[in-house]
Amino acid sequence: MKTPFVTAEQLRSIAERYPTPFHIYDEKGIRENARRLKRAFAWNPGFREYFAVKATPTPKILKLLHEEGCGLDCSSLTELMLAKGCGVRGEDVMFSSNDTPAEEFEMAARMGAIINLDDITHVDFLKNTLGYVPQKISCRFNPGGMFTVGKSHEDFQVMDNPGDAKYGMTRSQIGQAFCRLKELGAQEFGIHAFLASNTLSNEYYPTLARILFQLAVELKEETGCRITFINLSGGIGIPYRPEEPAGDIDLIGEGVRRAYEELLVPAGMGDVALCTELGRFMLGPYGHLVTTAVHEKHTYKDYVGVDACAVNLMRPAMYGAYHHITVMGKEQLPCDHKYDVVGSLCENNDKFAIDRMLPKVDLGDLLVIHDTGAHGFSMGYNYNGKLRSAELLLREDGSVELIRRAETPDDYFATVVW
The missing domain is CATH 2.40.37.10 (Lyase, Ornithine Decarboxylase; Chain A, domain 1)
Structure with missing residues (x-):
């Protein structure tokens, strides 16, 4: 019910x-949920939620979330303009786009947003567009294959097969991209991946975290790049049907913490900040x-x-x-x-x-x-x-x-x- x-x-x-x-939206529920998420990841001092603007691009809602400490994840020129109009800029904005026009990279750079590159060819495209690459930058990873953890809902079909998804770089490409970005002057690196939509399992985020944490350890060793943040993206779902169980954000946060302590801390990466870019979980x-x-x-x-x-x-x-x-x-x-x-x-x-x-x-x-x-x-x-x-x-x-x-x-x- x-x-x-x-x-x-x-x-x-x-x-x-x-x-x-x-x-109609419920301010009380939105604020309480934002605080729940923040508490679940409070063990990571650098944790930040970047709300996925595409989910609810309404200024009053975006300002409300920003008041609760959330940044904004934008994927287009007008979403960047929306963030700017809400007074959100600089590293409070993550720009995650694909097939990106030059003018969008230009605006993201002017705003000081963290740019998340979708493809290896975008490294030199960004350099040629801006004349430089930002000192802090992220790359999106696609591990390929199938990803079935937490499969739960009708629209899961949108993103349950990374191998068929148009997003992200292969394992070899992301290593090459890091090396090229470092060569062009980048000093801080982030990793991002989005593998599934609307999962209800408490295991989705911890499983994804292990994939990205292991990748981070390998990339640090291979490239010497300083990885300062990892973006777990979205994918935590909501129970649309009354009989479906809701995920437990506290258990999810604890599962990610265990993976962090098992993989990143021993590798000397215990200062890596975590990011999320939830939309449905935050507002649905x-x-x-x-x-x-x-x-x-x-x-x-x-x-x-x-x-x-x-x-x-x-x-x-x-x-x-x-x-x-x-x-x-x-x-x-x-x-x-x-x-x-x-x-x-x-x-x-x-x-x-x-x-x-x-x-x-x-x-x-x-x-x-x-x-x-x-x-x-x-x-x-x-x-x-x-x-x-x-x-x-x-x-x-x-x-x-x-x-x-x-x-x-x-x-x-x-x-x-x-």
Whole structure:
């Protein structure tokens, strides 16, 4: 059973002021979770979370996380601009990109961001673009093969086969890249890898850590490079389904600590700082998509039509991903009606739920679609001329703040040349 972080009474009041659909985020939950993560890795004095901006590129959310000590992980020019606009710059920004245009490297360097190179060819591309390489730099590693630790969810298919992934360098390439970067003047080095998406196992991070810690020891010996940080990236997941167990961040942190003490400390690398770039874990459970039932249809199946659609949350349409749904005010009623919950796009995959057992849904009911705080609003689009929704923040004191207004037709047509 999943419980919304807002009550039916609160939502009815909010919806009177801000028409559905909208995404709403829980400030209290976000802050508490950021502090949990920090405590779990407090044993590593240099630990830093670099929140993955792509998950929730909303300035008020980014500022809130920065207040909690988080940096930002950016992957494009506009994400760098967003970080800068939030007052986050310098080594508070990690720039992890691929197939990167020169102008993006230039802006990252101007901001003083830590640049994370995806490919060996980017070493000289960066040198030719900037005229130098930064003194502190990172490279992304891809070990190849399959990686199955923690496989847990429908969209795991996105990143469970490093050998087929477009990201990162081979083992031999990362060694060559370190040597070339050192030759060009780099003095501090980092290692990064991202091998799996939305894992629920407490073993994923410790397993990845062992791979990267062993690699760090080998690269130090082979190249003489001074490795000062290791980025464990993202991949810690959330339980989208009520029956799924949540990972234990304290156990995860302890597992990484054991690997650190077994591999890095004996190699004289006990001062290496750890980084993470979590998105889903940081924000996923602390966002809801709120929508209203506006139509019902009874043909070969029973349908509930809502005023949100896949442009507000594309994960179910794109991945077949599960998102739990609560019919507000009917939380205690039996789930004895089977529905497809659908939006209004002219696409048959525009379904938030298929054959979902819910209480009887009446027109006007408010539905909460859970776990949309990451990769929810951010993956929105304008297909069928649909407009992106508003974003709201439920403050710790119970007040609600508009943090992004809903798009209007004027926004949609703003770039058109008639």
